[in-house]
Amino acid sequence: MSIQPDKIDAVIHERVRLAIVSALSVAPELSFNELRTMLSLSDGNLSAHARTLEDAGYLDIRKSFAGRRPRTTMRLTRKGRAAFRNYLDTLRKIVEHGGET
Amino acid sequence: MNRDEAQERVREVQRIMERTTLYTLLPGTPAVVGGLLALAGCVVTLLMIRSLDFQDMLGLSENGQVAFCGMWVLVGIVAVTQEILWARRAAKKQGISPTARPARFATLSLSPSLIVAVVLSLKFLHQQQPRYIVPAWIMCYGTGLYAAGLFSVRLPRVLGLAFIVTGAVGLLWFAEYGVVLAALSFGVLHLAFGAAILARTRRETVT
Numbered sequence: 553m554s555i556q557p558d559k560i561d562a563v564i565h566e567r568v569r570l571a572i573v574s575a576l577s578v579a580p581e582l583s584f585n586e587l588r589t590m591l592s593l594s595d596g597n598l599s600a601h602a603r604t605l606e607d608a609g610y611l612d613i614r615k616s617f618a619g620r621r622p623r624t625t626m627r628l629t630r631k632g633r634a635a636f637r638n639y640l641d642t643l644r645k646i647v648e649h650g651g652e653t
Numbered sequence: 654m655n656r657d658e659a660q661e662r663v664r665e666v667q668r669i670m671e672r673t674t675l676y677t678l679l680p681g682t683p684a685v686v687g688g689l690l691a692l693a694g695c696v697v698t699l700l701m702i703r704s705l706d707f708q709d710m711l712g713l714s715e716n717g718q719v720a721f722c723g724m725w726v727l728v729g730i731v732a733v734t735q736e737i738l739w740a741r742r743a744a745k746k747q748g749i750s751p752t753a754r755p756a757r758f759a760t761l762s763l764s765p766s767l768i769v770a771v772v773l774s775l776k777f778l779h780q781q782q783p784r785y786i787v788p789a790w791i792m793c794y795g796t797g798l799y800a801a802g803l804f805s806v807r808l809p810r811v812l813g814l815a816f817i818v819t820g821a822v823g824l825l826w827f828a829e830y831g832v833v834l835a836a837l838s839f840g841v842l843h844l845a846f847g848a849a850i851l852a853r854t855r856r857e858t859v860t
Contacts, residue, residue, distance in 0.1 A: 560654060574665075575673040647660050
């Protein structure tokens with residue numbers, strides 16, 4: 553069985569973005585700092601990839617204040633969760649059927 | 654993408670999901686409570702044996718020795734129970750199963766070294782050498798924490814190493830100051846760890 557290249561979601565397929573989405577798939581919401589620490593990313597790297605995910609409609613980024621401190625939290629949107637599920641399904645198909653893209 | 658690459662991606666996703674699960678369950682408040690309980694245990698120890706050396710528990714009556722050991726067992730049980738309850742609460746809040754694979758990994762990683770600590774304690778008591786129980790527990794607990802931390806972020810591993818170093822130094826040079834060792838490790842280190850986690854969860858500054 554062959555998996556078409558267009559079946560692989562390029563937005564999620566990138567390693568850092570896949571890590572962000574994977575982490576957010578098991579936590580309803582994570583802060584910018586939590587994600588940065590957990591995934592050992594630089595501020596700029598996380599910001600850039602989070603923005604790409606947000607532009608694709610996969611990530612909901614909320615900025616608020618906790619007292620005087622700015623706070624950024626991220627969560628997967630419904631579209632993001634569906635895209636992640638589809639991506640995992642595609643991976644599973646490749647693993648099970650040995651398909652190539 | 655071929656099968657090997659896909660498998661590697663699946664494993665990567667799994668690793669991150671497990672790390673995240675453990676990360677979100679890292680206990681801040683229960684670590685602080687555990688630290689306070691340990692410090693309370695140290696105070697009671699001082700009141701009971703009027704010495705910094707656990708060896709002096711042998712000066713207590715038989716009932717006193719049983720009460721002494723019972724007190725520390727109780728401290729341990731209360732500390733562990735409240736940690737489990739907090740972790741379950743955190744898991745429920747995050748929508749994560751408290752029996753998820755990473756939680757089981759953490760429990761399985763901690764258990765062997767705690768069993769070793771129990772066996773060593775029984776041996777030391779049998780040999781009338783209770784002085785060495787504290788450093789043995791500190792090192793065993795540290796080893797368990799370090800192993801459990803392999804499935805999580807760096808912080809528990811750092812705490813585990815701190816326990817191992819404290820226990821080793823205590824065992825080699827300061828075994829007669831068991832109360833101080835227990836206060837520094839189970840008390841102060843837990844308080845510092847809990848405070849670091851609580852600070853982390855509050856310090857969510859945007860860049």
